[in-house]
Amino acid sequence: MLKYKGKILGYTVLTSTVLLSGCGLFGGETKQKVDPPKTISVSDQKEVKKETAEKAETNTIKTELYLIDKNGYVVPQTLNLPKTASVAKQALEYLVANGPVTDMLPNGFKAVLPESTDLSVDIKEGVATVNFSKEFKNYQPEDEMKILQSVTWTLTQFDNVNSVRLKMNGHELTEMPVKGTPISENLSRANGINIDVSDVADITNTKQVTVYFIGGEEGSYYYVPVTRRVKSSQTNDIAAAVNELIKGPSEKSNLVSEFMPDVKLLNKPKSENGEVTLNFDENVYGSFEEKVVSQHLLDALVLTLTEQKGIKKVAVQVKGKAGIKNDQGKKLSEPVTRPEKVNTGSF
Numbered sequence: 329m330l331k332y333k334g335k336i337l338g339y340t341v342l343t344s345t346v347l348l349s350g351c352g353l354f355g356g357e358t359k360q361k362v363d364p365p366k367t368i369s370v371s372d373q374k375e376v377k378k379e380t381a382e383k384a385e386t387n388t389i390k391t392e393l394y395l396i397d398k399n400g401y402v403v404p405q406t407l408n409l410p411k412t413a414s415v416a417k418q419a420l421e422y423l424v425a426n427g428p429v430t431d432m433l434p435n436g437f438k439a440v441l442p443e444s445t446d447l448s449v450d451i452k453e454g455v456a457t458v459n460f461s462k463e464f465k466n467y468q469p470e471d472e473m474k475i476l477q478s479v480t481w482t483l484t485q486f487d488n489v490n491s492v493r494l495k496m497n498g499h500e501l502t503e504m505p506v507k508g509t510p511i512s513e514n515l516s517r518a519n520g521i522n523i524d525v526s527d528v529a530d531i532t533n534t535k536q537v538t539v540y541f542i543g544g545e546e547g548s549y550y551y552v553p554v555t556r557r558v559k560s561s562q563t564n565d566i567a568a569a570v571n572e573l574i575k576g577p578s579e580k581s582n583l584v585s586e587f588m589p590d591v592k593l594l595n596k597p598k599s600e601n602g603e604v605t606l607n608f609d610e611n612v613y614g615s616f617e618e619k620v621v622s623q624h625l626l627d628a629l630v631l632t633l634t635e636q637k638g639i640k641k642v643a644v645q646v647k648g649k650a651g652i653k654n655d656q657g658k659k660l661s662e663p664v665t666r667p668e669k670v671n672t673g674s675f
Contacts, residue, residue, distance in 0.1 A: 387411055390669050391419050392485045393429065394478040394521075398436035399582045401522050401543060401552050402477045404485075406669040407432050416456060416489065417449040419482050435548065440478040442466040449483075454490035455514060456483045464496050465505040472507045477522070480515045481553075485669075491516040517635075520555030526578045528557045535560050539572045540631040541583035542624060549624070550671040551631055552583055566597040566604055566639075569632050586625035588614050594647065602640035603663055604633055607648055616655060619646070623654045626664060634666035641665050 388408035397403050407429070412418050422429040425439040433439070441447075446461040458479065467475060483489045491514035494501040503510050512519065520536050528534060534557040543552040554577070562568040574591045577583035591611045598605040606629075613619050621644065630642045641663035646652050653659050 389415060390672065391415065391422070392482065392669055392671075393419060393422055394440070394481045395423070395429075395433070395437045396440055396471075396474055396478070397543060397550075397552075399543065400474070401583075402440075402474050402481070403437070403543065403550060403552050404481070404670040405434055405437060405550070406672040414449070416451060416483055416486055417447070419485075420447055420449060420458065420479065423478060423482060440471065440475050451488055454488065455493060456489045456491070457493045457495060458483070459495040459498060462497055467506060469507045472504045472509050473523075476504065476509065476511070476515065477520075480519065481517060481521055484517055490514075522552065522554045524554050524556050524578055524581070526580060531557050533560045534558060535562075537565060537569045537572060538632070538635050539569055540628045540635075541577045541581075541585050542628065543583050551628060553631075553635070554581075554583070564597065565636055566599060566606075566633060567593060569636065570597070570606065570629070573628060573632060586614065586622040586628065588612075599639070602638055603643060604639055604641070605643045605645065605663075607645040610646060612644075612646060618653075620653045620655045620657075621646075621660075623656055626654060626660075630664045630666055631670065 387410065389411050390406050391409045392404040392406050394402050395405050407422070409415075409418055409422060420441070421427060422432075423439050424441045424445050425443045427439065427443075429439050442463050443466070444461075445463045445466075447464075448459045450457045450459075479494070480492050483492050493514060494511060496505065501511055517538070518536070521538065525531060536555050537558050538553050538555045540551045540553055542549050544550045556572050558568045558572065570593060573585065574587045574589065576585045576587060576589065588611055592609045593606060594609055595607045610619070612621055612625070614622060614625075616622075626644065629644070633639050633642050643650065643663040644652060644660065651659055651661055
């Protein structure tokens, strides 16, 4: 169950029969011999489904597309796209409105690039240069930052892309064509996503940290990255990110969190060889009568920390003890790694 501002949110074959008959010449009726229908067992049905799934797996590749949800957040959704040699170019093509992504869009989501936009992608030395056609400028002003974030985060999911440059009709863009938002020479995830500065009076002497909260609704929850500003004096980026998770989403947002506001880290986070160890107090159990930790909390924690450079695994302890259980009864005997793709429908 998801807790939000003191409230509890709950989670929440077609068959056809064909009758055959025949009519004889001159109005006489001729009976046709029809073979009895074949009996299909449950195991046969499972095998067919397995073969279909394996075939789809062979011909497709899981790709994160950063789309816009109904609340205006830029959110990764992992979709099965056709296998191709140009995965980066294809990913952006599936961001075009009324393009190939149309029939695949999850409920409430929309594509971010203007309709009929053509593009090319050239990747060299970690930089992806995108050249858009003139249709690129046909977007609504309020979508300008969302487009920048969507393109940047969609491309930087690939191991060979660290940053992004934008062109339109072959000319490099130093600012966006509608509202004039400045574009840095190399766009990267360091520029942030779904930026929240609602509680920041002065961004001077602050730095960015990206955390994951929960969006969507019962039966279709998903994780939403949000970039916050924290004081530059916070030297431990891991602790800063955890504290933002505990702080929770903005009161003005539609996002929720499984972290209770009284959760505390008992020790400074330990980081070694890409693995972070966190030691929480018992408030991390939340309202569960049993001493278990919400899987949503663990997911958000792992996604948040592995967004930071060099962090691959997260180990969670409670009062110094490892081997805690999640709310599904699974014992976490090993550190948790980031999933290969985000919001696949099963994470």
